[in-house]
Amino acid sequence: MGKVLVTGANGHVGFNLVEELVRRGADLRVSVRDAKDPAKTGPLRALGVKDIVTLDVQDADAFRAATEGIDLLYHVAATYRYVTSGPGADEQMVRDAVEGAIAAIRAAAASNVRKVVMTSSTVTLPLGTSPEDKKTEIDWTEDLSVAYIRAKTLAEKRAWDLAEELGVNMVAVLPAGIFGGTFHKPTQSTDFVEAIAKGALRMGSFEGVMPFVDVRDVVDGHIRAAEQDVSGRFILCNDRFPSFDEIIDILRGQGLKLGRPLMTVPQFMYPMAPAMNRMISRMIGAPPLITPEFVAMNKGRYFASSNQRAKDVLGWQPTISTEDSIRDTVAELRRIGRL
Numbered sequence: 001m002g003k004v005l006v007t008g009a010n011g012h013v014g015f016n017l018v019e020e021l022v023r024r025g026a027d028l029r030v031s032v033r034d035a036k037d038p039a040k041t042g043p044l045r046a047l048g049v050k051d052i053v054t055l056d057v058q059d060a061d062a063f064r065a066a067t068e069g070i071d072l073l074y075h076v077a078a079t080y081r082y083v084t085s086g087p088g089a090d091e092q093m094v095r096d097a098v099e100g101a102i103a104a105i106r107a108a109a110a111s112n113v114r115k116v117v118m119t120s121s122t123v124t125l126p127l128g129t130s131p132e133d134k135k136t137e138i139d140w141t142e143d144l145s146v147a148y149i150r151a152k153t154l155a156e157k158r159a160w161d162l163a164e165e166l167g168v169n170m171v172a173v174l175p176a177g178i179f180g181g182t183f184h185k186p187t188q189s190t191d192f193v194e195a196i197a198k199g200a201l202r203m204g205s206f207e208g209v210m211p212f213v214d215v216r217d218v219v220d221g222h223i224r225a226a227e228q229d230v231s232g233r234f235i236l237c238n239d240r241f242p243s244f245d246e247i248i249d250i251l252r253g254q255g256l257k258l259g260r261p262l263m264t265v266p267q268f269m270y271p272m273a274p275a276m277n278r279m280i281s282r283m284i285g286a287p288p289l290i291t292p293e294f295v296a297m298n299k300g301r302y303f304a305s306s307n308q309r310a311k312d313v314l315g316w317q318p319t320i321s322t323e324d325s326i327r328d329t330v331a332e333l334r335r336i337g338r339l
Helices: 012-023 038-046 060-066 087-110 147-166 188-197 215-227 244-253 267-284 292-298 308-314 322-335
Strands: 003-006 028-032 052-054 070-075 115-119 170-175 232-236
Touching: 003 012, 012 028, 012 038, 012 215, 028 038, 038 052, 052 060, 060 087, 070 087, 070 215, 087 115, 087 147, 115 147, 115 215, 147 170, 170 215, 188 244, 188 322, 215 232, 215 308, 232 308, 244 322, 267 292
Parallel strands: 003 028, 003 070, 028 052, 070 115, 115 170, 170 232
Antiparallel strands: none
């Protein structure tokens, strides 16, 4: 294998992927938004990575330069937020995702990159009517009311169309909510653990489950998709997703002083949940988690996806338990000063 480019290398998936590729002796180039920012590059340099470039993924010329001499591209870079500062930030997230996907595929075509592995998400799948109503790689959501879901869905679809048009060999991996491993800044997924650990659900929990996979298993899935002669989409998720009450019990079992929820919030109260979440978040110093669009989308529905294709085709298995992944997430949140 020739030289490998990882975009978004300072993010949760990107950093853990780079760490594993370094361990395997890969010839690496990595990109971050600002290679002069030591907060972004310091942990990468500590791994021994020397070829670090600045890349705004919307900049087609910069992306083309970054892919010069690259054999394999992992396009990981993305903004991951359900709650943003407002509509302008929402639309910027969508533009970043879609234009970044376009730039990645065009750069890969121009530089004759052998293969592109694109990090998508299970949010591109429709929700199920029950936890057993598991969606597969052939399914696509039609509900794009939540900006992050709109961003990931439109970006992946545009990437597939352009890859076919330009003859780019592309594979997409679709992780569930990602936990565990090493991270240097919080994500929307780790925000959920942080908020729950600080008591965000003390007044009331919700029906439903948390889509879940450990980042180390996500890295394994990326590398398998890159190294094997495969095509299409691959869902990377645990066999079973924990409920919010189960997450609370796991945290309690690991020694956190956390009260159980006083009730399960009935569905007729769901429209009030975002305002209540904002108020409680301010009180306990936790990040807000939900918006009205997110609540409306989830009412009576469940995150439910099947990892069978990844098992059958890639030989992939989720190996990190939910309990261990949550323990590691809490440890990292403490290390970076969030708990």
